[in-house]
Amino acid sequence: MITGKLRAFSIALLLGTAAVGLDGLAGHGYVIGTAEAASVRSAVGKPLQQAQELAAKGDYKGALAAVNQAEAAPNRTADENKIIDQMRNYVMAKSGNAAVYEQQIAAGKGNASVARNMIRAHYMQKQYSKVIADAAVVKRFGAMDSSIQTLIAQAYFLSGDYAGTIRYLKGRSDLDSLKLIYGAAFKLHDMDAIQSSLEQLILATGNVDYWRGGIEIAEHQRPLTDHETLDLLRLRLLTGTMRPTQGGDDDYSQLAQIAIQLGFPGEAQAVLQKGMDAKIVAGERANRLMNMAAAAAAKQKSALAQQEAAAKTGDDMVKVGEAYAGFGDYDKALTLIQAGIKKGVTKTYDAQMALGQAYLNKGQREAAAKAFAAVPKTDAKGWNIAHLFNIYARSNASQASNTPPRKKKH
Numbered sequence: 001m002i003t004g005k006l007r008a009f010s011i012a013l014l015l016g017t018a019a020v021g022l023d024g025l026a027g028h029g030y031v032i033g034t035a036e037a038a039s040v041r042s043a044v045g046k047p048l049q050q051a052q053e054l055a056a057k058g059d060y061k062g063a064l065a066a067v068n069q070a071e072a073a074p075n076r077t078a079d080e081n082k083i084i085d086q087m088r089n090y091v092m093a094k095s096g097n098a099a100v101y102e103q104q105i106a107a108g109k110g111n112a113s114v115a116r117n118m119i120r121a122h123y124m125q126k127q128y129s130k131v132i133a134d135a136a137v138v139k140r141f142g143a144m145d146s147s148i149q150t151l152i153a154q155a156y157f158l159s160g161d162y163a164g165t166i167r168y169l170k171g172r173s174d175l176d177s178l179k180l181i182y183g184a185a186f187k188l189h190d191m192d193a194i195q196s197s198l199e200q201l202i203l204a205t206g207n208v209d210y211w212r213g214g215i216e217i218a219e220h221q222r223p224l225t226d227h228e229t230l231d232l233l234r235l236r237l238l239t240g241t242m243r244p245t246q247g248g249d250d251d252y253s254q255l256a257q258i259a260i261q262l263g264f265p266g267e268a269q270a271v272l273q274k275g276m277d278a279k280i281v282a283g284e285r286a287n288r289l290m291n292m293a294a295a296a297a298a299k300q301k302s303a304l305a306q307q308e309a310a311a312k313t314g315d316d317m318v319k320v321g322e323a324y325a326g327f328g329d330y331d332k333a334l335t336l337i338q339a340g341i342k343k344g345v346t347k348t349y350d351a352q353m354a355l356g357q358a359y360l361n362k363g364q365r366e367a368a369a370k371a372f373a374a375v376p377k378t379d380a381k382g383w384n385i386a387h388l389f390n391i392y393a394r395s396n397a398s399q400a401s402n403t404p405p406r407k408k409k410h
Contacts, residue, residue: 043073044080048087060095067091098122098130105137112143123151131155150176162187175204182213191217195384199391206395211239214388221381227350230258231385234357237271238392244280252281256293259326263319265296267326301327308336314343318351321358330361349375349382356389369393 040048051066067088076084092100101118104110119134135152138144149172156165162184169177178201185193194217201210219232233255236242242251252275256268272290275281281290300307304323311317317340325333337354345351356371372393375386 040077040080040083041073044070044076044084048083051087051091055091055094060091060097063091063095064088092121094124098125098127110137110141112141115141115143116148119148119151123155126158128155128159132159146174146176150180153177153180157184166190166193173200175201178204195387199387202391203395208240212241214391215239215241218381218384218388221384224381226258226262227353228381228385230255230262231353231357231389233258235385235388235392237274238360242275242280250275250280252278253286253289256289260293260296263300264323264326265293265300266323266328268293269297270326270328297327311336311340314340314345314351315347316340317343318345318347318354322354325354325358325361330358334358334362349379349386353382353386353389356386356393360389360393365393 047066047069051063051070054060054063054066067084070080070084070087073080088100092098098118098121101110101114101121104114105118115134115138119131119138122128122130122134131152132155135144138148153165153169153176156162156168157180165184166181166188169181172178178197182194182197182201185191185197195214198210198214198217201207202214215232215235219229224232233242233251236251237255244250252271256272256275259265259268259271269290272281272286272293276286276290300323304320304327307323308317308320311320318337321333321336321340324330324336334355337351337358341351341355352371352374356368359365359368359371369390372386372390375383377383
């Protein structure tokens with residue numbers, strides 16, 4: 001289900017804008033250079049220069065009038081006629097008027113440049129059905145390239161044919177295509193396609209906005225257990241997507257409170273300290289929470305060896321292992337969690353997530369990915385969260401920023 005909150009994760013942010021520059025002229029902004037100026041007379045060159053300036057300001061009617069003034073000069077040379085035609089094409093295309101290119105192709109004067117300019121002009125004019133139809137003409141002149149393919153895909157998207165967008169882009173993995181696939185899948189509420197495209201975008205870029213999107217999707221698979229909520233907050237911490245305020249509280253404080261409830265006060269204390277260092281966790285309430293976490297952590301740390309000795313089941317051993325991880329003893333944590341899983345557990349999700357995160361703490365990313373992948377798909381919510389961690393383990397960790405967001409000023 002895609003909620004209103006998720007809609008705030010703007011598709012506009014994800015959709016790249018195809019280059020719609022025009023070949024030869026508009027792609028660079030047409031300028032009458034020194035060599036060209038030497039080949040045209042003032043009666044032609046001056047109005048053409050004026051046409052360029054007017055077109056740049058959006059005055060296409062005035063620009064065409066200036067082109068016509070240049071064309072009215074008597075005894076024009078072949079070079080002058082060529083430059084006049086180029087300027088007229090530039091102005092017409094920049095204005096979104098594709099008629100000049102349609103006429104050239106209809107008259108048998110088409111070529112690759114004309115075909116590309118026609119499809120781009122149709123796009124600028126928001127004639128998306130024509131853009132889609134133009135694809136055949138562009139192919140006929142051998143003018144198809146990746147930028148034109150993206151433009152055609154955007155035409156499908158902007159015309160509301162989201163399924164057509166995905167079909168057209170099938171098999172493409174460049175960033176522009178992945179962004180469009182994501183946007184189309186979002187419109188179709190196709191969760192499989194959304195998650196697949198987000199995964200590829202994250203692996204390709206590590207962009208925190210894509211991480212936010214993936215995590216928010218998982219957060220809205222209600223109801224979540226406390227451990228699932230804790231893991232998603234842990235992932236936010238890893239990916240630099242912690243929120244300064246969330247439901248009246250910040251993510252650092254929420255993570256700490258759940259960690260305390262689940263028996264991991266050492267982790268709670270460490271996370272709160274990070275939030276305080278970032279100037280996000282502050283105030284009397286935050287100080288009370290820190291005091292609570294610190295007291296619970298001190299009490300548990302002194303008794304952790306006894307808790308370890310008393311752990312008889314695999315589930316208990318995993319939980320004590322997670323507690324050790326909260327105090328930064330990753331070697332002990334990994335050993336206990338592995339032993340617990342070997343003994344046998346009833347909470348497969350909790351155990352495999354603890355194992356994967358223990359491997360992450362040790363820098364063993366490949367082993368972590370395998371541990372997360374062992375969460376069964378029959379646990380749909382748990383699998384989705386574990387898969388996000390699997391993506392993180394397989395991604396370039398340096399791409400995802402651990403820098404906390406700045407606290408908003410009030």
